[in-house]
Each structure stands twice: as structure tokens, then as C-alpha cells.
Amino acid sequence: MVWYVILIEAIVFAILFTTILFVSFHGDKMYSAACIHNYPPDIQEEYFKTHERIEVSYKSNKVILAKSCGILIFTTILFVCAMVAGADTFWQGFGLAFGLMVWIGMYDTLFLDWVLFANVKMFRLEGTEHMDKAYHQKWFHLKGAIFPGLVFAIIPAAIVGILVSLIR
Numbered sequence: 001m002v003w004y005v006i007l008i009e010a011i012v013f014a015i016l017f018t019t020i021l022f023v024s025f026h027g028d029k030m031y032s033a034a035c036i037h038n039y040p041p042d043i044q045e046e047y048f049k050t051h052e053r054i055e056v057s058y059k060s061n062k063v064i065l066a067k068s069c070g071i072l073i074f075t076t077i078l079f080v081c082a083m084v085a086g087a088d089t090f091w092q093g094f095g096l097a098f099g100l101m102v103w104i105g106m107y108d109t110l111f112l113d114w115v116l117f118a119n120v121k122m123f124r125l126e127g128t129e130h131m132d133k134a135y136h137q138k139w140f141h142l143k144g145a146i147f148p149g150l151v152f153a154i155i156p157a158a159i160v161g162i163l164v165s166l167i168r
Contacts, residue, residue, distance in 0.1 A: 006081075009085060013078075013103070017104050034066030037056040078157070082163075089164065092164065093165065095157075097161065105153065119135075
């Protein structure tokens with residue numbers, strides 16, 4: 001596999017991920033269970049004081065559906081990346097996909113969550129605009145990146161590894 005191809009794929013993956021995120025958090029979509037469950041609990045509680053409470057736990061059907069769609073989208077993107085990068089074995093496909101998932105988790109946490117989410121008002125839920133400190137909870141986002149983030153990353157990585165081994 002060629003390292004500069006992987007570097008380009010990492011940049012393109014970040015652009016695709018950011019685009020998907022911005023589309024997901026656009027307009028009324030940001031008030032769906034699939035988006036609200038990504039907010040810290042104190043922000044959710046404040047929001048639900050003035051809005052209809054919806055199920056936002058990881059056990060919610062809407063959240064499960066959103067995460068399942070994410071797995072399919074990520075698997076497709078990562079499989080294309082593995083093929084373009086020249087992965088020939090399960091472990092090469094798995095390693096590339098898992099590495100790109102770790103990269104996107106770091107990018108999501110360190111830049112999107114800690115910088116954009118915390119400081120850009122368009123990501124604030126209605127009625128929580130005043131909660132500056134709550135939007136700057138770094139530990140909440142870091143915990144999510146580690147668990148379930150890293151565990152979540154294994155699923156598309158394993159699928160990509162299997163697909164690479166079947167096709168090559």
C-alpha cells in the first residue's frame with residue numbers, strides 16, 4: 001500500500017465526514033434523536049425542559065438506525081479506500097479501515113467537537129444557547145471517541161477486511 005494515497009484518503013474522508021455531519025445537523029434534522037443523543041446529558045436535559053422529550057439513548061430505534069446507516073456508509077467509503085490503496089489481505093484492509101476510523105475519531109473529537117461544536121452557535125440546541133460551559137465538555141467527547149467510538153470502528157474495519165480478502 002502507498003502511504004501518500006492513504007494520506008489523501010484521510011483528507012478526503014475528513015471532508016466527506018464533515019459534509020455528512022453538516023447535512024445531518026442542518027435545519028430541523030439537528031432536533032432528531034439521531035443528533036440529540038450526541039449532546040452531553042446536561043444540554044439534553046435543558047433542551048427537554050422546553051421541548052417534547054424523545055428517546056435519545058443508544059437503545060432507541062432511531063439512534064440504532066442512524067448508527068447502522070453510519071456503519072454502511074463508512075464501510076462503503078473505507079472499502080473504496082482499501083481497494084484504491086492496494087490492500088490485498090484481510091489484515092491490510094482491516095488495518096487501513098481501522099486506522100482511518102481512528103483518524104476520523106480524532107478529527108471529530110479534537111476539531112469538530114472541541115472547536116466547532118463548542119464555539120459555533122449553529123450547533124446549539126434551541127434553549128441551550130446560554131450553556132457555554134456545557135458545550136466545552138472535552139471529557140464527554142473524548143470518552144465517546146474511546147467508547148463506543150473505538151469499538152464502533154472495529155465493525156466497518158472487519159467488514160472491509162472480509163470484503164478485501166474475498167475480492168483479492
